[in-house]
Amino acid sequence: MSHFLKIFLFLVVFSFVLSCATTDHDSTKWSAKKLYVEAKKSLDKDDFIQAIEYFENLEAKYPFGLYTQQARLEISYAHYKHEEYEEAYDAIDYFIKLHPRHKNISYALYLKGLILFREGRGIMESVFPRDFSNIDSAYLLRTYRVFELVHTEHKFSIYAKDSLQRMIFLRNKLAQLEYKTAEYYQRRGAIVASINRLKYLLNIYPKSTWSNLALNMLAINYQALKMQKMNKISRNLSSETQ
Helix, strand or coil, X not given: CCHHHHHHHHHHHHHHHHHHHHHHHCHHHCCHHHXXXXXXXXXXXXXXXXXXXXXXXXXXXXXXXXXXXHHHHHHHHHHHXXXXXXXXXXXXXXXXXXXXXXXXXXXXXXXXXHHHHHHHHHHHXXXXXXXXXXXXXXXXXXXXXXXXXXXXXXXXXXXXXXXXXXXXXXXXXXXXXXXXXXXXXXHCCCHHHHHHHHHHHHHHCCCCCCHHHHHHHHHHHHHHHHXXXXXXXXXXXXXXXX
């Protein structure tokens, strides 16, 4: 074999190897399976940004197929772990609407609950020490309903037990919110408003850890309301005799 032929063959082999290496690192040329596998590897290494990029590339390049379906689910988890809760919620909500009968729908609903729960914890930590009168409990109740759906509609799934525990936690927080609001009204002399909040608490969350305290405050409020009425009668009688 001549010297020039050897050089030529070497260059051919080298070019082939270089081409393979370049293709292997160019994710735009990967198959759906490879994109998914590499994304999962990144996810397992807690490299959430890289995982999200691969999952997004997979969905963009291969919008149909089982790998893409699973990628839509995994990308929500990646955003959740990266503490990008708004993006995580949008992704999981889209997945649930698109694949309501998916084999992993119980996990999807559970993940949706976790995302809302994590956002809700931030809300609770920021608002609970402050004024309770104007706090909207709808967000916490919304989270409760998601876990309730997992617990009731997917009661044999591995997520049902934990969903129940989170429901209990949220129920107590919702009851606490009502109690603290009633307490706020009581301190300001708005006894009727306080009574209404306590009655709502006892009616909607009868098994909460705040029920006994609510009953005690309710008794105090009724006593205070009776005193207010007696004082009003006394003032009316006093004005009539003048």
